[in-house]
Amino acid sequence: MECRMTKDDLLGALYLAQGIVDRRVTLPVLAHVLIQVGNRDATILATDQEIGLRRRCGAAVTKRGAATANARVLYEIIRSLSDGEIELRSDERHHLEVKQGKSQFRIVGIEPSEFPAMPAVPDVKSKAQLSVDAEVLRRMLELTLFAASSDEARPALCGVCFERRDGLLHVVASDGHRLSLVSRALKGVRPEPGVILPRKAVTEMMKVLDGLSGEVQLTFGSGVVFLTAGDVELAMRTVQADFPSYEAVIPRETAHLLTIANGPWSQALRRVAVLAAEQTHPVRLTFDAGKVELSARNPELGEAHEEVEANYSGETFTIGFNARYLLDVLSLFPGDSTVEVGLQDDESPTVFRVPEEPEFLYVLMPMRLS
Amino acid sequence: MNEQAPLARKLEDRQEGLAPGERRVVVLPPEVADKIAAGEVVERPASVVKELVENALDAGAKNIRVELEEAGLGLIAVIDDGEGMSREDAVCAFQRHATSKVRTLADLERITTLGFRGEALASIAAVSTTTLCTRRREDLVGTRVVLEGGKLLEVSEIGGPPGTRVEVVGLFANVPARRKFLKAPATEMGQVSEQLTRMALAWPNVAFELRHGRRVLLHFPQTARFEERLAQVFGRDRAASFLDFEAEASVGRVRGYLSPSHFSLPSPRQIFTYVNHRYVRDKLVTHALLAGYSTLLMTGRYPLAVLFLELAPTEIDVNVHPAKLEVRFRRGGAVHELISRSVQERLRAQLPPLGSGLSEGDKPKLEFASLPQIEPLPLGPPESTQREGGAVPQWVLEVPWRSPSQPPSSATLAPPQARPSFAQLRVVGQVFEGYLVCEGRDQFVLVDQHAAHERVVFERLRSSYARGPLPRQQLLMGAVVPLDARAAARLVEYGEEAERLGFEVEAFGMDAVIVRAVPALLAHLDPAQLVRDLAEELVEVERPEGLARAAERVFARMACHTAVRVGQSLGVDEIRALLRAMDEIDFAAHCPHGRPAFLVWPRTEIERMFRRI
Numbered sequence: 001m002e003c004r005m006t007k008d009d010l011l012g013a014l015y016l017a018q019g020i021v022d023r024r025v026t027l028p029v030l031a032h033v034l035i036q037v038g039n040r041d042a043t044i045l046a047t048d049q050e051i052g053l054r055r056r057c058g059a060a061v062t063k064r065g066a067a068t069a070n071a072r073v074l075y076e077i078i079r080s081l082s083d084g085e086i087e088l089r090s091d092e093r094h095h096l097e098v099k100q101g102k103s104q105f106r107i108v109g110i111e112p113s114e115f116p117a118m119p120a121v122p123d124v125k126s127k128a129q130l131s132v133d134a135e136v137l138r139r140m141l142e143l144t145l146f147a148a149s150s151d152e153a154r155p156a157l158c159g160v161c162f163e164r165r166d167g168l169l170h171v172v173a174s175d176g177h178r179l180s181l182v183s184r185a186l187k188g189v190r191p192e193p194g195v196i197l198p199r200k201a202v203t204e205m206m207k208v209l210d211g212l213s214g215e216v217q218l219t220f221g222s223g224v225v226f227l228t229a230g231d232v233e234l235a236m237r238t239v240q241a242d243f244p245s246y247e248a249v250i251p252r253e254t255a256h257l258l259t260i261a262n263g264p265w266s267q268a269l270r271r272v273a274v275l276a277a278e279q280t281h282p283v284r285l286t287f288d289a290g291k292v293e294l295s296a297r298n299p300e301l302g303e304a305h306e307e308v309e310a311n312y313s314g315e316t317f318t319i320g321f322n323a324r325y326l327l328d329v330l331s332l333f334p335g336d337s338t339v340e341v342g343l344q345d346d347e348s349p350t351v352f353r354v355p356e357e358p359e360f361l362y363v364l365m366p367m368r369l370s
Numbered sequence: 371m372n373e374q375a376p377l378a379r380k381l382e383d384r385q386e387g388l389a390p391g392e393r394r395v396v397v398l399p400p401e402v403a404d405k406i407a408a409g410e411v412v413e414r415p416a417s418v419v420k421e422l423v424e425n426a427l428d429a430g431a432k433n434i435r436v437e438l439e440e441a442g443l444g445l446i447a448v449i450d451d452g453e454g455m456s457r458e459d460a461v462c463a464f465q466r467h468a469t470s471k472v473r474t475l476a477d478l479e480r481i482t483t484l485g486f487r488g489e490a491l492a493s494i495a496a497v498s499t500t501t502l503c504t505r506r507r508e509d510l511v512g513t514r515v516v517l518e519g520g521k522l523l524e525v526s527e528i529g530g531p532p533g534t535r536v537e538v539v540g541l542f543a544n545v546p547a548r549r550k551f552l553k554a555p556a557t558e559m560g561q562v563s564e565q566l567t568r569m570a571l572a573w574p575n576v577a578f579e580l581r582h583g584r585r586v587l588l589h590f591p592q593t594a595r596f597e598e599r600l601a602q603v604f605g606r607d608r609a610a611s612f613l614d615f616e617a618e619a620s621v622g623r624v625r626g627y628l629s630p631s632h633f634s635l636p637s638p639r640q641i642f643t644y645v646n647h648r649y650v651r652d653k654l655v656t657h658a659l660l661a662g663y664s665t666l667l668m669t670g671r672y673p674l675a676v677l678f679l680e681l682a683p684t685e686i687d688v689n690v691h692p693a694k695l696e697v698r699f700r701r702g703g704a705v706h707e708l709i710s711r712s713v714q715e716r717l718r719a720q721l722p723p724l725g726s727g728l729s730e731g732d733k734p735k736l737e738f739a740s741l742p743q744i745e746p747l748p749l750g751p752p753e754s755t756q757r758e759g760g761a762v763p764q765w766v767l768e769v770p771w772r773s774p775s776q777p778p779s780s781a782t783l784a785p786p787q788a789r790p791s792f793a794q795l796r797v798v799g800q801v802f803e804g805y806l807v808c809e810g811r812d813q814f815v816l817v818d819q820h821a822a823h824e825r826v827v828f829e830r831l832r833s834s835y836a837r838g839p840l841p842r843q844q845l846l847m848g849a850v851v852p853l854d855a856r857a858a859a860r861l862v863e864y865g866e867e868a869e870r871l872g873f874e875v876e877a878f879g880m881d882a883v884i885v886r887a888v889p890a891l892l893a894h895l896d897p898a899q900l901v902r903d904l905a906e907e908l909v910e911v912e913r914p915e916g917l918a919r920a921a922e923r924v925f926a927r928m929a930c931h932t933a934v935r936v937g938q939s940l941g942v943d944e945i946r947a948l949l950r951a952m953d954e955i956d957f958a959a960h961c962p963h964g965r966p967a968f969l970v971w972p973r974t975e976i977e978r979m980f981r982r983i
Contacts, residue, residue, distance in 0.1 A: 151895055176846055176847065280891055282841050349846065365845060368842040368844065
């Protein structure tokens with residue numbers, strides 16, 4: 001194969017490939033990208049057999065064909081070249097030649113047919129497809145992924161679940177102590193039972209969506225979900241597990257409601273948490289008329305107390321939380337936003353909402369402090 | 371010790387004092403009675419050696435030579451340069467319960483000498499032909515006493531050096547039954563040399579020599595420094611790695627030398643424990659020592675340790691066992707606490723200073739130089755200056771026990787409270803997806819990522835538990851955990867204890883529980899797995915009192931599940947976080963199962979391996 005491509009096109013594809021290629025040495029071909037050159041464009045593929053990336057780029061084709069190269073090596077080379085056109089050529093010994101001006105590289109490759117086949121997006125007219133604005137989807141993922149577990153022993157919780165409920169698309173994640181949920185009415189048909197995408201897939205999806213605008217498509221195949229966003233196509237294997245039924249843990253009503261400015265509250269939490277026990281970050285919150293008192297104590301470090309103004313008129317009570325679990329969610333919203341906290345008692349789930357993004361909901365279980 | 375030994379000879383026959391116990395139904399002929407009694411004290415050549423050497427020590431000897439032929443059956447000779455005996459004493463010494471060391475019943479309550487029962491010589495003489503030659507320094511002529519099968523054959527005058535020489539010929543010749551039960555000569559010789567080593571450890575200011583035929587088996591020259599004796603016995607390198615400590619409580623004092631926790635042996639035979647300079651093999655003392663090592667050693671592995679307890683004579687009863695191997699403590703609990711606590715504290719401080727804490731002057735600290743397969747460095751404490759054979763064994767009073775392995779001028783050594791810094795190590799990389807390769811100042815450090823992380827988690831759990839019930843993170847969705855009925859019942863029964871450990875568990879039918887909360891420290895893990903672990907450990911607990919111990923096992927097991935595995939490749943950030951965490955905890959040296967968490971080679975070791983030095 002032989003073609004010319006712009007540095008931008010190539011680099012954009014290789015950047016996405018970086019996150020996907022498998023760095024483990026079990027199957028060397030998985031550390032490579034495959035470059036397929038067609039009649040008038042080129043496609044760059046990368047996969048770790050869980051996620052597959054296909055990125056189409058414009059190319060001035062001299063000769064069709066395919067070549068592979070180590071993804072990291074190629075990325076480092078392309079990145080350090082000057083802007084503008086880059087020539088790519090492969091030889092029969094599977095070397096990839098990269099040329100720009102007086103710079104010339106010959107990279108050892110692998111027989112292209114060894115590159116694993118990638119699932120193709122099923123029929124575009126399939127019923128299991130929905131269209132969504134790239135920015136909206138990215139935000140939905142951002143608002144949920146952080147709450148997913150990283151304990152691989154529980155695969156169902158190690159990702160983000162997509163499912164249809166009450167005519168809405170629910171995107172939800174939980175690690176068993178907290179749950180983050182975004183529900184939106186969307187165009188298209190949604191998956192009925194929950195489909196779970198693993199953390200890595202969601203992370204890569206967010207990378208693809210980053211900076212994009214306009215509609216993208218999610219297609220739900222059997223065991224695979226495809227994201228089609230412009231020139232990029234991502235095939236993601238789903239987690240073979242059932243997401244726990246969670247609607248029962250979302251309190252329909254709570255006894256008390258607190259309204260508080262996100263900025264001052266987050267900052268106070270951050271300060272107080274400095275003196276909370278290091279691993280579990282326990283902080284005590286006391287809700288009182290017009291204010292929240294925050295405190296933390298660590299026998300080895302000392303104690304911290306702080307008061308933050310809040311709109312509260314319920315009964316006075318104290319509850320313990322992992323400060324990280326609070327800050328994780330508060331940091332997703334601007335400082336000038338308002339947070340509504342629905343409280344029951346010190347051992348029931350607490351609900352967090354932000355009026356600016358009414359589709360979002362966060363449920364957090366308290367911590368029992370001695 | 372000998373300054374406390376009564377100077378009087380073995381004169382008093384204490385038979386009257388014990389008369390009620392001696393009443394006989396049928397009076398045995400004295401030869402039979404003597405042989406029976408002898409059997410209690412004199413089991414084998416090693417016991418003869420023990421009794422005779424103890425007598426020599428009680429007599430203030432500075433040089434003790436033991437000579438054996440035919441593994442002691444031909445000849446056992448013990449030659450000392452102690453104070454010797456007068457003619458009358460020499461004869462009396464062979465009467466049963468003849469002793470110079472105890473006179474009244476009250477004396478028995480405060481025994482400070484090694485021998486006291488007045489049985490040894492009589493017992494030995496009963497089963498052999500025994501010749502005693504002795505001369506006091508002030509006497510012109512000495513005395514020679516010969517007995518055969520307990521009968522006095524000869525008392526005569528003899529010349530010779532000051533001191534006492536006891537020769538035992540034909541041991542058990544007249545007791546074929548006993549002779550039959552002796553083991554192979556090599557085994558019997560092993561016992562003798564072990565026996566002598568035990569005594570030598572407690573008496574560094576006495577020279578010991580053991581010969582078998584023409585071969586010198588042991589030779590421990592006299593030394594003023596206890597560390598020097600350790601070096602003579604265990605070798606210089608091993609001795610240099612010992613961790614020394616000293617502690618005191620109302621019940622008494624304990625001093626000791628411990629092998630660092632990375633070193634272990636498959637049997638407890640290298641544990642030497644002494645009560646008031648008497649070697650004892652006491653369950654309580656050994657248990658306390660091992661409790662001090664606690665989780666630092668794998669099950670079935672033992673340390674090398676030398677422990678000296680000094681208790682007021684009224685605190686102990688040594689008259690429990692004929693061979694005086696056991697003692698009875700008046701306040702056993704306090705003794706146990708003293709030992710286990712001080713051992714634990716010393717081990718906590720054992721970490722070698724890593725990175726910046728270390729400088730050239732620290733070389734004698736060789737805790738990690740004696741790694742398997744690698745020859746330790748030929749370094750050690752400087753040669754001791756031999757002291758003249760003064761009357762008072764000053765090593766007890768003078769030896770700087772606190773820092774024997776450290777040169778006194780070494781100001782560069784980090785004090786035990788200064789934590790070594792793993793965080794300051796330079797991370798070179800990871801090998802075999804399981805071991806972190808790091809560089810400290812003049813040190814090559816290898817960290818087992820799983821063991822290290824396990825220890826980190828374990829210590830976090832343990833220290834949090836020590837401060838109170840573990841904080842519990844509640845679960846959004848109570849998880850149903852199927853268990854066998856016994857485990858489920860046990861979990862519910864111990865609900866309160868489980869809560870202290872950070873769990874909220876409710877019954878769910880007969881053979882399952884619902885878990886509502888888990889320890890916040892382990893909140894990222896599968897609650898079902900945690901509860902299964904907890905249940906398995908609780909089933910083992912027989913009584914609720916045992917829960918404190920169970921807690922430790924629960925934590926160890928959970929830590930193991932939590933920790934990063936070997937086979938998991940770690941990023942630089944993760945490695946850094948792990949090393950930082952290792953700095954925070956108390957015992958970074960081992961994983962809770964007792965495997966080492968890291969190994970350190972000094973630069974000199976590496977250079978030596980490459981024959982650069």
